Every structure is written in structure tokens, then in C-alpha cells.
Amino acid sequence: MGRIKEVEALECPMSAMIDVVFQLLIYFIITQKDETPEAHLAVNLPSPDKDAVQPQKKPQLLEIEVHPGQVLLQGVPRSVDMIQDTLAYLAKLDPDQTVIIKTNVMAKTSELVAILDLCKGVGFKKLNIMTLK
Amino acid sequence: MAKIRQTESLQTPVSALIDVVFQLIIFFVVTAAQDKDIMDETIRLAQSKNSPAVEKRDPRTVIINVRPNGQVNIQLIPLTSQQLQQILMASVAKYGNDIPVVIRSDATTLFNEVDRVLQTIGKAGLYRVRISAEAVQ
Numbered sequence: 001m002g003r004i005k006e007v008e009a010l011e012c013p014m015s016a017m018i019d020v021v022f023q024l025l026i027y028f029i030i031t032q033k034d035e036t037p038e039a040h041l042a043v044n045l046p047s048p049d050k051d052a053v054q055p056q057k058k059p060q061l062l063e064i065e066v067h068p069g070q071v072l073l074q075g076v077p078r079s080v081d082m083i084q085d086t087l088a089y090l091a092k093l094d095p096d097q098t099v100i101i102k103t104n105v106m107a108k109t110s111e112l113v114a115i116l117d118l119c120k121g122v123g124f125k126k127l128n129i130m131t132l133k
Numbered sequence: 134m135a136k137i138r139q140t141e142s143l144q145t146p147v148s149a150l151i152d153v154v155f156q157l158i159i160f161f162v163v164t165a166a167q168d169k170d171i172m173d174e175t176i177r178l179a180q181s182k183n184s185p186a187v188e189k190r191d192p193r194t195v196i197i198n199v200r201p202n203g204q205v206n207i208q209l210i211p212l213t214s215q216q217l218q219q220i221l222m223a224s225v226a227k228y229g230n231d232i233p234v235v236i237r238s239d240a241t242t243l244f245n246e247v248d249r250v251l252q253t254i255g256k257a258g259l260y261r262v263r264i265s266a267e268a269v270q
Contacts, residue, residue: 014147021154028161037186038178040235040263045255066244103244109199110240112247113179113266121183131248 041116043101044128062090062097064119065132066111067104084118091123098126105133172237173198173209179240181266193228195221196265197254199238203246214253221257230258237265 064083065072073083090097099119103112112129119127176198197217198206205212207220224232234254238247247264254262 014151018147018151018154021151021158024158025154025161028158032161032164033174036178037268038237039181039184039266039268040187041181041184041266042261042263045251045260045262103248105243105245105248107244108240109238109242109244109247109264110179112244113181113240113264116264117181117183117266129251131244131251 041113041120042127043116044126060094060097062099062124063102064099064115065102065104066107066115067132068106068108068111071111071115080114080118083115084122087118087124088122091119095123095125097124098128099124100128100130102130102132105131172196173200173206176200176237176239177241178237178265178267180269182269184266184268186268186270191233193224193232195224195232195234195259197234197236197250199236199242199246199250201239201241203242203249205246205250214249217250218253218257221254221259225258231261232259233261233263234259235263235265 063074065075070077071080071083072078073086078086101112101115101119116127196207198209200206205214205217207217212220221234236247236250238250251262
């Protein structure tokens with residue numbers, strides 16, 4: 001009877017590596033977060049350049065006051081919807097008009113952002129922030 | 134002579150699976166946000182409906198995070214107003230005063246805290262200021 005040679009298995013031990021790879025995959029899936037798209041609302045601060053030539057003609061200003069839970073347009077309390085219509089009308093007449101947003105220190109950022117967003121949405125370009133103390 | 138039976142291998146073909154898993158891992162590693170350490174994940178931004186999302190950002194941009202309790206940080210490092218001013222002045226000395234500054238303030242943060250940051254920015258001589266909001270389309 002002939003002698004049968006045993007066939008030796010020469011396989012790499014894959015199971016441990018697969019375990020690690022799957023753990024890595026699970027880690028990355030769990031820690032993956034969608035990046036929030038951000039919009040940047042530009043506001044003007046006074047230029048530090050003191051030698052800058054001041055305009056001779058006083059620009060026409062549109063004043064909006066932001067208080068906690070209340071918005072005033074040219075000193076008159078208005079709802080946000082009414083302000084939107086008025087601002088849209090004014091922006092159509094002169095989109096280069098300077099808008100001064102006077103913000104109460106106790107107002108929340110979301111209230112300021114809502115007005116900035118509104119102004120930008122209707123087409124105003126020159127938005128300035130002032131602080132009401 | 135005895136008949137030798139051939140041993141049949143019954144292994145699952147895992148090499149294709151491993152290839153796919155490795156590709157997934159490479160995808161996650163590459164797309165892992167580089168800015169994650171810069172963005173303060175605890176801040177919930179106010180929403181903006183009318184402004185488009187920013188796709189390209191000036192690499193010189195200074196991002197200042199303002200938490201609801203008024204704590205100010207850059208890249209998650211808490212800063213006092215003086216430290217913030219020093220950092221901004223160093224940036225001005227290096228890049229000039231036209232570098233953009235983005236304020237990432239939580240929606241619930243009082244404007245008082247944002248105002249302190251705005252004043253510090255003004256003192257440092259910077260004027261290109263942006264307030265960050267979550268772009269909602």
C-alpha cells in the first residue's frame with residue numbers, strides 16, 4: 001500500500017484581521033457626522049483706518065432695533081412678517097441704503113441672525129450692527 | 134490500491150469582502166472632517182434661510198466660537214478677552230487687518246457676549262466680521 005502524503009494548509013489566519021477591520025469600520029461609521037452647511041452673514045464694523053475720507057453727504061439710514069422678543073423698525077414695534085414686507089419695499093427702492101441694526105444686549109443671537117438674514121434676503125448689502133445697552 | 138478521496142474545501146470567499154471593507158475604511162479616513170477640531174460641536178447655530186452655504190473659505194479666516202454661557206474659544210481653547218485680543222493682533226501683524234473673522238455664536242447666546250467679542254475684534258483693528266448661521270435651504 002502506497003504512503004499518502006498529508007497536504008499542508010498554508011493559509012493566512014484571516015479571522016483576527018477581519019475582526020479588527022470590522023471594528024475599525026464600525027468606529028468610523030459611528031463617529032461620522034455630516035458637516036453642517038454654514039452661511040456667513042457679513043456685518044460692518046467701523047474701519048480702523050482713521051485717515052479714511054468721510055463722505056460729505058450723510059447717508060440715509062434705516063434703523064432696526066432688536067430687543068428680546070420684539071423688533072422695532074424706525075422706532076415703531078412691528079412683527080417680523082410686517083417688517084419683511086416693508087424691508088422688501090425699501091430694498092427695491094434703494095438696495096445700497098445703510099441698515100443699522102441696534103441690538104439689545106439681552107437679545108439672543110438667533111434674533112439678531114433672523115433680522116440679518118431678513119435684510120440680506122430682501123437685498124440690503126450694507127448691514128451694520130450697533131449695541132443697545 | 135485504495136482509492137483516495139479528494140478533500141473539498143468549503144471556505145467562504147472573504148477576500149472580496151475584505152477589499153470592500155478596506156475601501157470603506159479608506160473612504161471614512163479620507164473624508165473625516167479636517168476641521169472637526171476647529172468646530173465647536175456643542176454650538177447650535179441660528180438658522181439662515183436666505184444666505185447660501187459657504188463653500189470656499191479664506192484660509193486666513195479666524196473662527197471664534199461663543200458658547201451659550203459666554204465662553205469664548207478658538208479651536209476649543211478657552212480664551213479671555215485679553216488672550217483673544219493678543220491672538221487677533223498677532224494675526225493682524227502676520228496677515229494684515231483685512232483677514233475675515235467668523236463668529237460662531239450659539240443661537241441662545243445673549244448678544245452681550247457677542248458684543249464683547251465684537252469689541253475685541255474692533256480693538257484689534259479687524260473689520261471684516263461675519264456671523265455664522267446654519268444654512269437652511
